[in-house]
Amino acid sequence: MSGSLVKPVYPRLRCQNGGTDDSAPYYRRDLALVHHLGFAFHANETAPGIMALLEPLLTRNGLVVELGCGSGLLTRHLIDAGHRVIATDASPAMLELAREVAADAEDIRLLVLPDDPIPPADAIVSVGHVLNYLPDEAAIDRALVAIADALAPGGILAIDLCDFGYGEARREAPNLGRVTDDWAIVTEFSRPSRGRFIRQMAIFSLNDDGSWRRDDERHDNVLIDVSRVPALLAGRGIQSTIGSSFGAERLPAGLRTVIGHRTDG
Numbered sequence: 001m002s003g004s005l006v007k008p009v010y011p012r013l014r015c016q017n018g019g020t021d022d023s024a025p026y027y028r029r030d031l032a033l034v035h036h037l038g039f040a041f042h043a044n045e046t047a048p049g050i051m052a053l054l055e056p057l058l059t060r061n062g063l064v065v066e067l068g069c070g071s072g073l074l075t076r077h078l079i080d081a082g083h084r085v086i087a088t089d090a091s092p093a094m095l096e097l098a099r100e101v102a103a104d105a106e107d108i109r110l111l112v113l114p115d116d117p118i119p120p121a122d123a124i125v126s127v128g129h130v131l132n133y134l135p136d137e138a139a140i141d142r143a144l145v146a147i148a149d150a151l152a153p154g155g156i157l158a159i160d161l162c163d164f165g166y167g168e169a170r171r172e173a174p175n176l177g178r179v180t181d182d183w184a185i186v187t188e189f190s191r192p193s194r195g196r197f198i199r200q201m202a203i204f205s206l207n208d209d210g211s212w213r214r215d216d217e218r219h220d221n222v223l224i225d226v227s228r229v230p231a232l233l234a235g236r237g238i239q240s241t242i243g244s245s246f247g248a249e250r251l252p253a254g255l256r257t258v259i260g261h262r263t264d265g
């Protein structure tokens with residue numbers, strides 16, 4: 001899907017909580033808005049495949065829990081397809097945007113993986129390698145177990161995760177810069193080890209008086225061997241497969257999908 005969903009809301013989207021979430025490690029006010037405005041493609045491209053996977057839920061009015069919903073881009077698709085959604089994220093600034101983009105969600109709430117309780121759900125979805133933001137592999141495993149345990153009988157799982165191959169494909173990745181009239185971002189990539197991928201970002205945002213402000217964020221992603229995830233989930237009653245897409249979309253190299261369902265209960 002194109003950016004048609006988000007474009008009409010551009011002018012009124014503003015993070016109002018200037019500075020109140022400065023302690024948040026990831027996606028403070030300025031990067032949250034830049035992600036929403038400039039990086040919607042992943043949620044939009046994965047949406048059709050996820051909607052097809054979740055279609056069986058519609059007849060039983062099942063509840064979808066979204067983890068790491070960001071600014072609510074995929075949430076919007078889910079609601080428009082007729083799903084009941086609880087959208088969650090660790091970033092207060094992202095949630096503030098999601099409350100505008102997906103105001104008609106069942107709930108939009110702070111949920112920090114891996115230890116905040118996940119509401120029981122008929123489907124759990126997550127795109128944008130949310131689990132790779134956790135501090136280490138043990139935390140990712142804890143989150144996967146919590147996700148599995150929150151899935152109701154017959155429940156559906158659809159998430160994406162960065163494999164070791166994600167870092168390998170970007171070993172020589174050049175720095176990236178994007179400039180618009182209202183914001184700019186410069187990203188430096190590094191891969192200090194096989195299991196780590198780092199984005200160091202400088203984010204520039206236009207103030208109302210025409211001056212510019214700068215924020216810096218460093219995102220540490222933990223890369224894993226995604227092929228071991230089905231065995232972990234099987235131990236919690238979830239049958240799953242690893243793939244390279246949710247549907248017909250083409251995902252970046254090293255980003256893998258985990259699609260499954262609860263077979264017991």
Ligand SMILES: C[S@@+](CC[C@H](N)C(=O)[O-])C[C@H]1O[C@@H](n2cnc3c(N)ncnc32)[C@H](O)[C@@H]1O
Nearest residue numbers: 043068069070089090091112113127128130133
């Ligand atoms: C790359 S963004 C993807 C956002 C959204 N799903 C999308 O595709 O546009 C990763 C998201 O994961 C969230 N996140 C990072 N660490 C998290 C954690 N420990 N618990 C929950 N969400 C987290 C971030 O706040 C951010 O919104």
